[in-house]
Amino acid sequence: MNIHEYQAKGILREYGAPVPNGFPIFTADDTENAANALGGPVWVVKSQIHAGGRGKGKFKEASAGEMGGVRLARSVDDVKKYVNEMLGATLVTKQTGPAGKQVNRLYVEEGSEIAKEFYLSALVDRASGHIAFVVSTEGGMDIEEVAHATPEKIVTLTVDPATGVMPHHGRAVAKALGLKGDLAKQAEKLVGSLYAAFVGSDMEMLEINPLIVTKDDKLRCLDAKISFDSNALYRHPQLAELRDLSEEDDKEIEASKYDLAYIALDGTIGCMVNGAGLAMATLDIIKLYGEEPANFLDVGGGATEEKVTAAFKIITADPNVKGILVNIFGGIMKCDVIANGVIAAVKAVGLQVPLVVRLEGTNVEEGKRIINESGLDVLPADDLDDAAQKIVAAVKKGA
Numbered sequence: 391m392n393i394h395e396y397q398a399k400g401i402l403r404e405y406g407a408p409v410p411n412g413f414p415i416f417t418a419d420d421t422e423n424a425a426n427a428l429g430g431p432v433w434v435v436k437s438q439i440h441a442g443g444r445g446k447g448k449f450k451e452a453s454a455g456e457m458g459g460v461r462l463a464r465s466v467d468d469v470k471k472y473v474n475e476m477l478g479a480t481l482v483t484k485q486t487g488p489a490g491k492q493v494n495r496l497y498v499e500e501g502s503e504i505a506k507e508f509y510l511s512a513l514v515d516r517a518s519g520h521i522a523f524v525v526s527t528e529g530g531m532d533i534e535e536v537a538h539a540t541p542e543k544i545v546t547l548t549v550d551p552a553t554g555v556m557p558h559h560g561r562a563v564a565k566a567l568g569l570k571g572d573l574a575k576q577a578e579k580l581v582g583s584l585y586a587a588f589v590g591s592d593m594e595m596l597e598i599n600p601l602i603v604t605k606d607d608k609l610r611c612l613d614a615k616i617s618f619d620s621n622a623l624y625r626h627p628q629l630a631e632l633r634d635l636s637e638e639d640d641k642e643i644e645a646s647k648y649d650l651a652y653i654a655l656d657g658t659i660g661c662m663v664n665g666a667g668l669a670m671a672t673l674d675i676i677k678l679y680g681e682e683p684a685n686f687l688d689v690g691g692g693a694t695e696e697k698v699t700a701a702f703k704i705i706t707a708d709p710n711v712k713g714i715l716v717n718i719f720g721g722i723m724k725c726d727v728i729a730n731g732v733i734a735a736v737k738a739v740g741l742q743v744p745l746v747v748r749l750e751g752t753n754v755e756e757g758k759r760i761i762n763e764s765g766l767d768v769l770p771a772d773d774l775d776d777a778a779q780k781i782v783a784a785v786k787k788g789a
């Protein structure tokens with residue numbers, strides 16, 4: 391789960407990390423009080439969307455002005471002007487795709503005078519099984535670009551979970567960033583706070599880009615991006631409240647209500663599969679035969695008829711779907727249960743596109759019989775290869 395920058399900074403502040411003061415803005419009326427409370431003389435007005443590259447982004451509407459999604463203001467009037475321009479407008483950045491994202495929230499922050507910009511992130515490093523800090527002197531830039539062009543400028547260090555974060559980790563970060571004296575002390579303290587925040591709220595990724603040194607020698611987190619491990623959210627009910635559904639795909643929200651592992655994709659063939667591995671294989675084979683999948687969907691091992699119906703509804707509600715492939719291996723799940731679920735779903739939502747069903751495993755004969763006798767226009771398939779070729783052919787014929 392991702393959250394907004396202002397929410398991320400709120401969490402870092404609780405753990406004692408240095409972040410600038412600021413106020414979220416939900417309606418333009420909030421602006422004057424926020425700007426006055428911060429006092430100036432410089433403010434930053436920042437678009438809150440779940441995507442990076444806002445500073446260099448462009449708004450679609452001419453009324454939003456020529457500047458990007460992060461703007462420096464030198465008067466309360468300018469703060470108000472930028473809020474009015476940006477609120478409700480659509481920001482296109484490198485990460486949003488061409489459609490952009492509507493800016494429904496802003497963040498007004500006290501401006502900082504930047505002397506240096508660094509990069510610092512923490513993530514779960516699967517290779518070492520440890521939490522790793524990744525730091526670079528090349529801050530404020532696209533870190534992928536830095537990794538590509540000058541990999542020697544990126545330093546990674548891991549923290550053994552048995553000891554937790556130690557002073558030497560902080561010293562190593564300070565050294566990598568070329569910080570000495572009091573700034574090195576600030577870096578050590580920051581690393582401790584960030585590690586505590588990371589572990590304390592079960593983060594998956596924490597990225598500060600840029601981490602800055604101000605002109606008066608203070609270390610500050612100027613930007614903050616956090617994503618949490620969704621599997622641990624049950625331990626943090628207060629974090630679940632930070633979820634912003636307007637940032638998420640409607641179909642993915644609906645799927646999460648039924649505990650379905652669903653990810654929307656750009657293609658034309660809707661897929662209903664059980665097991666993540668089988669789902670991946672199904673996407674691959676669709677591509678092999680020349681079409682693109684419309685989604686990844688793992689209905690899970692113990693899917694009920696209700697779950698299958700919900701999954702089917704989500705797939706058919708997608709206007710891009712030109713054909714559906716159901717590919718089920720009945721292990722824990724029985725093929726007859728799936729067959730009944732598919733039929734119930736088709737009866738409930740109708741079927742406007744070709745449907746191929748491939749069943750294998752427990753009670754497969756019974757499952758096939760149920761489908762064949764249902765009178766529904768289902769194309770049966772014998773194996774995965776056959777199923778993929780049939781749905782691709784049917785979609786190509788319809789196109």
Ligand code: GDP
Nearest residue numbers: 434442443444445446460501502530599600613
């Ligand atoms: P991003 O473009 O989505 O990564 O948004 P950031 O929060 O990183 O802001 C983009 C850029 O705006 C930063 O890299 C800074 O260069 C600049 N910026 C943000 N806040 C301030 C500030 O308080 N003072 C100054 N001078 N620049 C800022």
Ligand code: MN
Nearest residue numbers: 443599600613
């Ligand atoms: Mn940034």
